[in-house]
Amino acid sequence: MSQAVIKRIAVLVSIGRHPVSGVPRYSRNDAAALDMAGKLAQHAAGTSIDVIHAGDAGNPALPDYLALGAASVTLVEAMASRDVLPALQSQLQAQLQPYDLVLCGSRAEGGAASGMLPYLLAARLGLPLLAGVIAVTPDRGRGSIVAQQYLPKGRRREVALKLPALMTVHPLAPNSLRYAYARLRSGEIRKQAFSAAAAAAGDSAGEWTVEPAKAVPRKLAAPEKRSGHARMQAATVSESRGGKVVQDGSAADKAQVVLAYLREHRLVDY
Numbered sequence: 145m146s147q148a149v150i151k152r153i154a155v156l157v158s159i160g161r162h163p164v165s166g167v168p169r170y171s172r173n174d175a176a177a178l179d180m181a182g183k184l185a186q187h188a189a190g191t192s193i194d195v196i197h198a199g200d201a202g203n204p205a206l207p208d209y210l211a212l213g214a215a216s217v218t219l220v221e222a223m224a225s226r227d228v229l230p231a232l233q234s235q236l237q238a239q240l241q242p243y244d245l246v247l248c249g250s251r252a253e254g255g256a257a258s259g260m261l262p263y264l265l266a267a268r269l270g271l272p273l274l275a276g277v278i279a280v281t282p283d284r285g286r287g288s289i290v291a292q293q294y295l296p297k298g299r300r301r302e303v304a305l306k307l308p309a310l311m312t313v314h315p316l317a318p319n320s321l322r323y324a325y326a327r328l329r330s331g332e333i334r335k336q337a338f339s340a341a342a343a344a345a346g347d348s349a350g351e352w353t354v355e356p357a358k359a360v361p362r363k364l365a366a367p368e369k370r371s372g373h374a375r376m377q378a379a380t381v382s383e384s385r386g387g388k389v390v391q392d393g394s395a396a397d398k399a400q401v402v403l404a405y406l407r408e409h410r411l412v413d414y
Contacts, residue, residue: 149282149289151192153192153193154246155177156174156196156246157177158174168203168204170209175212176315178195178212179318180247180317184245195214195217196218198338206219206333212327213321216333220232242308244308246310249315262312265310273312274311275314276293277311277312277314278292278317290303291303364411
């Protein structure tokens with residue numbers, strides 16, 4: 145039986161954002177990637193894990209990854225108005241010994257994230273990419289890894305992947321990490337500068353404009369309670385849907401009628 149094929153793992157982490165308060169926090173999807181890297185490291189001694197973040201050095205949520213178990217976090221300082229892709233590419237390619245596996249979340253939590261960064265990074269590094277991974281085990285006999293991929297409608301499939309490679313972790317991947325303040329105090333954030341000239345050379349789009357995401361109105365629709373046969377008949381026969389027209393009364397009375405309809409169909413919870 146050959147030795148373990150995974151010697152170096154890089155985990156790319158980002159800063160998440162609470163969906164209600166908007167307070168910066170660690171990304172839950174990236175934390176699942178960190179947990180997956182830790183489980184892989186348990187299969188063989190000597191496997192190293194490097195946690196890398198490109199962004200603002202003053203973000204208060206970055207030390208949370210130390211509390212989750214990262215011994216240190218490499219911070220590549222990059223301006224918020226520029227793309228972090230060149231900084232991540234430069235950091236991954238600057239190593240004397242290349243990484244065998246690069247793990248990251250599927251997308252960022254801030255705003256309308258597109259999830260394109262892993263694909264663009266894999267194209268620049270020339271690595272194969274496997275998306276939606278929920279579990280990984282090393283295949284020592286073949287010198288590869290076997291990843292369990294999440295598919296639509298709850299299906300799963302196993303994919304054998306040659307290394308080096310880049311994988312994105314599915315949001316439903318198991319995560320057993322626990323927050324510990326003692327690890328936060330003992331961990332270290334290592335800062336590395338990324339030159340503005342290199343950033344301008346690698347970023348063809350120039351500076352970005354960062355603004356809050358606009359709220360999109362959500363259309364309320366009452367759930368359909370009729371049987372399939374009744375719905376098929378309604379598609380061929382014109383019929384009344386049983387609406388109610390309120391013309392008399394004050395504005396408050398009409399609002400009460402609308403609120404009663406929303407509560408009847410459980411479209412609001414108050």
